[in-house]
Amino acid sequence: MALDPAAVLPEALMEEIRSRAPGYDERNEFFQEDLDALVAAGYLKAFVAPGDGGLGAGMADVVRLQRRLAQAAPATALAVNMHLVWTGVARLLADRGDASLAFVLEEAAAGEVFAFGVSEAGNDAVLFDSITEAVPQSDGGYSFTGTKVFTSLAPAWTRMGTFGKDTTGQEPALVWGFIRRDRPGWRHLDDWNTLGMRASQSRTTVLEGAVAPADRIVRRLPVGPHPDLLVFGIFAVFETLLAAVYTGIAERALDLAVAAAHRRRSHRSGGRPYSQDPDIRWQIAELAMAVDAIVPQLDAVAADLDAGADRGSAWFRHLSGLKHRATQTAKAVVDGAMRVAGGGGYFRGSELERLYRDVLAGLYHPSDPESAHSTVATNVLGPLED
Template sequence: MTPEDVLPDSLLERIRGRAAGYDRNNTFFHEDLAELAAAGYLKLFVPASDGGMGFGLETAAQCQRRLATAAPATALAVNMHLVWTGVAHVLKSRGDSSLEFVLREAAEGEIFAFGNSEAGNDAVLFDSRTEAVPLPDGGYAFTGTKIFTSLSPAWTRLGIFGKDAEAGDGDGELVHGFITRETAGYRILDDWDTLGMRASQSATTVLEGVRVPAERIFRKLPVGPNPDPLIFAIFACFETLLAAVYTGLGERALAVGVETAKRRTSFKNGGRSYAQDPDIRWKVAEAAMAMDSLYPHLTTVAADVDAQADHGAQWFPKLVGLKVNATETARRVVDLAIRVSGGSSYFRGSELERLYRDVLAGMFHPSDDESAHNTVANAWLGPLEN
């Protein structure tokens, strides 16, 4: 199957038709999610033998790129489910079955969300401000606050992590596990009222001693950077699928800009189309060339993950570089499309106005611009000297 088979034009147009309403009303994309689930979209990484699509990261990324051309906020939220199922797929393909239950439960219709982000935690996956207290039965009680929890109204499984400060001879240990919707001890705040990506409903989740049983604890890692395959799999899926969403957003902005330039006419030039204006043509060409360099970048990185290419220490620079390239390119293309489209794009309700607000979210996703440049600089120049 291809992305066009999974997301036929008819489905894509229905999703596109609802996007403005979700954004305007700041509501979750319940209808989109129901249709995507019915189409098997939430099972992109689930093996075909279990009723899924059996896709790798390259094809899944192209599906997300296509979905984002219709509704970036829907695609961004769905990303979180696909990150976890993608992580399970990447680990399984490398001989690690520790998250195989994620694929099994996704095949049964469970929806996974990502509950790792914390305010003020620029260590991201290498430390946590959430407390993980060991329990006598081998489980853990987690207390802390998670932000940007996409799919808040709909998830049935939430991946979380926290720090057991007493473990590791006092150095601490990072504990990863899953809770279910029915688990007691957490609250979802009604605090998602943002500039863009509004339909994602990525509300704050407060963990108040929420208990994760031993069988749902799937990793314990030392604090700080480490080579565990889980860390690579999360970065690979998160950054690549994120890049796919913003690639699709940029692709749509370019298409809308082209349509508008052809439709607009110049009073000064006797009603000629703005598509004949040299300055407008230059801006469209600039946007198209930027996108043309992004498409192969996304494909190459995703394909290398699938092929288990050996990039050694360059893997993380490649992943964060793709994310920054995609989010910054999309932002530049949206800006050019607005300049091409004129003042009508400044009004609330225009698609470009919404895309402009949505694309700004890209700068906040990890790895942010500063962190990414630090990662790449360290890979090429070595760490800063003390």
């Protein structure tokens, strides 16, 4: 049975979270009170089985939850996404008979918070190569030395999933493992001062020999594209949950545009609300149709991930295309809402002004537009010829 997002995130909690978002943004401050409230609601245990104290959610459930949370506070939703990515990957693997990340769900059930320490400045190979050094230890663990960017939940994570490249063997290998906050070998830079998504506090993390013990090393893979289930799981959950957050932003922007059209009055037409103006009605209809187009695509992808559907080689095309379409749609809808709402939305402190800045972060998450189009073109047309 599907979870009811309004039962997990009741309206009173949504309004509480929404009320804090402007202050977090203005002060460039981590969303600690939101996180505490979400922990209390069991939100970070969404993918954990009910028997272990979780919500027992599937991907389709969490997509709906993240859409709803993003309508209250996009930066909070985006940061929580990173924890949900790892727990979602663990769930996806477990559903397909792979227990290598079972400890992630066990530790999430115990209250641990997971960060996603993967992105590296200048590494456009993303999951298929790394400029972080992974050095084997005598006990089977690995130490990691390198710099990871956009590590959300910086003030709060207790576990970080990361990867690096081991060049000590005959062939280089990409090593995936998990480090702990209470162990040495890492530090954050206080460098998160951005245009939008400020409450996420996605600071740079410098790894300086941080060790993942042998029982937290989950993969050694060849450099380059590889059909390993972990790689698919990370890509699938990351792209789908990103699309959910930005779809939530679009939905909220549409709501604000509708409210503005009812609230604003036209002097030229004798004080009639703009909701009766044919041009404004056309513009809002365009926004609504854009939102209506992305939601079914998002729901279908999430449902197929839950069902273990086989889309074959089209999976990467559909996932990267979904993320690209969701972020571009959200940007267009927020832009349209700004036009409908009038000059008041241009002032600092308006919710639309904040959404206008927050939605721009969608440009920078993988897959970027160039990568998404390359992936789709390769699937449809075949690879480039030498």
